[in-house]
Amino acid sequence: MIALKSASQAPIMMTMGDYGGTLAVVRSYGKHNQPTLLASPDTSTLTHKSRYLSKALQSPPVKDFEEFFTWLMDYGKQHPGAFLYPSSDDMTWLIAHYRDQLSKYYQLYSPDVDTIYALLNKPALHDIAEKLGIPIAATIAPTSIEELKAQAHDLIYPVLIKPRTQIGMLRRQKGQVCETPEKLLEIYPNYQQKFYYHPLLVEFDPDVNWPMVQSFHTSAGQNTYSVAGFVDESQEIFMTRASAKVLQFPIRVGIGLCFESRPLNPKAIEYLKAICKEVGYYGVFEAEFIIDGDQLLLMDFNPRFYGQMAFELARELPLDQLVLAYANNDGEYGKSVQEQDKNWDHDKVYRFSNRWRLWLILTTQAIAGRFSWAERRKWLTWAQEAGPDCDPVYAADDPNPRRADMKSVVASWIKHPRSTFKTFFADL
Structure with a gap:
């Protein structure tokens, strides 16, 4: 590097x-x-x-x-x-x-607010993708119950009710799966009432309190394709790494537990370059796609540092150094890194997981009978094959964060036994 x-x-x-x-x-x-x-x-x-x-x-x-x-x-x-x-x-x-x-x-090293909101507001991102001919999960963004009723029976089920954006949410809400139009119309009003956004964001976007509804793809749980990288203001420096989320918790709608490197998909790179150029984005990004047969459906575009940063850093993509260089007007650094990056082997397999949390979740789920012991062994073996630098918390030269992570779980069990029990023994 x-x-x-x-x-x-x-x-x-x-x-x-x-x-x-x-x-x-x-x-x-x-x-x-x-x-x-x-x-x-x-x-x-x-x-x-x-x-x-x-x-x-x-x-x-x-x-x-x-x-x-x-x-x-x-x-x-x-x-x-x-x-x-x-x-x-x-x-x-x-x-x-x-x-x-x-x-x-x-x-x-940050674009203007309109650029950022176009990427972090999912209906706006959906509109950009449609304009550019990029496949995306079918989505509606109603701003009234009447509008929802008019469209509910035209959707392909199951669907997922989800926030338009995570920005400014004062009460975090995960997605809610609905199997039928009737269930959607029953659940949506109550779900909508749970949304509380910061007044500054509501002033910026008065429709933000209305959740969006999107086709739910079961493959999203363990079959997604992610591309993370960096693009400069000229759009000439563009470097990426790809990975797949192969296990998440909870399985249907949850956070990633296990990731694996993947070769670059030319179509995905084409899509992301088009989006960055269309909105004028520059900086670090992570985009997530759903694999739907031969298609990649755009799901998210995160214009910032993101949760799996350690995975790209371990794979010698210095995203943190790139944004710092460009903030200091050092474009030559980006050119040098891009030239060196041409020799990167994108076919080499890397694996990434928080191994002790994976052990904890797999063990509690197996005890609860919601995950087989054979599956538990399979994933623990999978994690053992990951490199030493492919863990978001553990580092041999910096062990205290993992110790703190372990202590936080113990403290949670003591302070909030019911909610912690529900978290780790939840229905997948």
Whole structure:
């Protein structure tokens, strides 16, 4: 991997200390002797335990948009020059929304708010994909119950009720699967009432409280294709790695547990280049597709650092260094990395999982009778074949974050036994 030589020693500010992407980039920046800051209301996140974190800062939570923005501005005035890059949807939108003000005191490499919202608002992304001829799961985005009733019987079932965006959600909601039009019309009004968004986002998009409805593909649980990478403002520097989510929890609608590298799909690269060019996006990204026969259906586009950052860093794609270089106007670094990247073997198999959490979930599910012991053995064997750098939490030279992760589960069992029991013994 080519070292970045031209970056200043200004610190890199991160948020979301329990997020795998944050931990991965703090470790990477630290290994390059680049100072790191973590802004958080908490003091005991996984990233706080990393030996590579230079300094922890006490801040309001990012979800309190105005309060956190005020804190950022105050800190920036006192300590100008830090590089600020997002690792959550909230932070991505906040930086874009306040880009003009923040750029006075921080180094940024972030597009404007319209670009960001076009990618993080799923109906808007759906419209972009349709315009570009990119396959996408059938989607409707009603703004009234009457509109939903008019379209409900035209959908192919099952369908998934899901938020339009994760930005500014004050109460997190996972998707709800509906098998029939009648069930959709029964569930949707109650589901819609559960949505609470930050007033600043509602002001920006008054329709955001209305959930979208999308065709539900059962293959999305264990058969998705992801492409992560970097694109510069000129759209000439474009580097990627591909992977597949091969196991998630819960199985139907849940978070990824196991990932495996995949060769680059030319169609996926073509689609993503077209999207970036259409909206003017530049920076780090992760896009997820559903594999539907011979088609790739676009599902998500994350314009930020993301949860599986460690997987790409282990596969020698220096995403963190690239955004830092371009924030420092060092385009030559990107050209050098892209030239070296031509020799990367995309067919070599890498595996990625949080191995101890995988062990915990597989074991509790097997005890509950919802996962066979044979399947448990299969996936644990699979995880043992992953490389030492392909774990989002464990690192031989930085063991404390995994210890903290283990302690957090034990503490959760003690403080919230019912909800923790439900989490680990949930119906898949």
